[in-house]
Amino acid sequence: MIQRKANIYRLYPDAEQRLALARIAGACRAVYNLALEQRRDWWQRHKDRTGKSISFAGQCRELTDLRRDVDWLREAPIHPLQQALRDLDRAYQSFFSGRSGYPSPRRKGLHDSFRFPDPASLRVERTGKKTGRIKLPKLGWVAFRGWYALPGMIRNITLSRRAGQWFASVQWEREVEGSVPSSLPAVGIDMGVAVFAAMSNGETVAPGDFGKKAMRALRKAQRAVSRKKKGSANRRKAVRRVQTLHARVANARKDFLHKLSTTIAKNHGTVVVEALQVRSMSASARGSVEEPGRNVRQKAGLNRSILDQGWRMFRTLLGYKLADRGGKLVEVPAAYTSQTCSVCGRVDPANRANQARFVCTACGHTENADINAAKNILRRADCPLKPVEGHRIRRPNEAGSTRRAA
Helix, strand or coil, X not given: CEEEEEEEEEECCCHHHHHHHHHHHHHHHHHHHXXXXXXXXXXXXXXXXXXXXXXXXXXXXXXXXXXXXXXXHHCCCHHHHHHHHHHHHHHHHHHHCCCCCCCCCCCCCCCCEEEECCHHHCEEEECCCCEEEEEECCCEEEEEECCCCCCCEEEEEEEEEECCEEEEEEXXXXXXXXXXXXXXXXXXXXXXXXXXXXXXXXXXXCCCCHHHHCHHHHHHHHHHHHHCCCCCHHHHHHHHHHHHHHHHHHHHHHHHHHHHHHHHHHHCCEEEEECCCHHHHCCCCCECCCCECCCHHHHHHHHXXXXXXXXXXXXXXXHHHHHHCCCEEEEECCCCCCCECCCCCEECHHHECCCCEEECCCCCCEEEHHHHHHHHHHHHHHCCXXXXXXXXXXXXXXXXXXXXXX
16 A cells, blocks of 8 residues: 655745745746636637647646746746646646636735655755755755654655745655554544534543634734735735734644644544534625625634634544554534434434533433534444435424434
């Protein structure tokens, strides 16, 4: 089995290298936007006709011709420019298959990244206990900190700039034997906002709320941006301050989720979670002019809290960490887990006495509402109705009817 992962290092380029990195990122962004405009204009001119469409290979040939006439494009390595065209081609494939929207232009400060795909021209060396260096075409050796070993062969290196800092994501691959199935116990996890994770074994994890904690500083920094003149150096400094705050929030959230997912994966062989539709749950309640929404501000606050938790990232981390240890992650339907009694199986909205307390109206079972939901989630792992198969759990005809939990 081929295993592919990536190590991320923070780069410390010198002044000349920093300028070169910015130029390469700008050249890749310009090529991407130019190719996007070419495809869009070609479709507008030929949408009523039949003929050969623009392809990745054709745009690569045109890029070669363009580099002969444009000096600043010729100074950039050819492979990152071609990879920008590859990214655009994949974006169109995703659009035509219905997986994403129509490709949009890349913007400076938001899409400052490029990729070196040729392993023969890339090297990563260790220079100290916690330091190293990366050799890149037309850039030479670039220093970085935070060394940890590459257990496989290098596949490609992606460089990106976030909040003024450059990072290198070194993808590697190796061949590993299949993991032995884990014999550790299974656990169900109910994920929420007031309690980030409630487990069927009775444990609960408080939310990090990193975005909420930084809200006051973010408001102050964003007000400072609004007062600065566009295009000025002071505005660039104010924007950088906002970017830095967002980066700190993202790093703190990722650190929290990594530590929690590692602990769970080490102690459980099977983890069962809800298949939550975060996009639908965090949709705006603003409505339209004809039918305005209600409690818009309250819903906006709830949406921020939902997005602040990082549920999707948590499931992604759990998935690959469990797979490395022989475990598995199972997603089950989320409908009515909080209204179902984990003892007798009665489904009734009245069972949920309040946010934290569950009292069954049939058998009188009393428990923490989130832990009761986690037990129902664990039980649904053995149900033949799996979310990946497109099944849904139907609501009882009457709110007070009794139905055995799946």
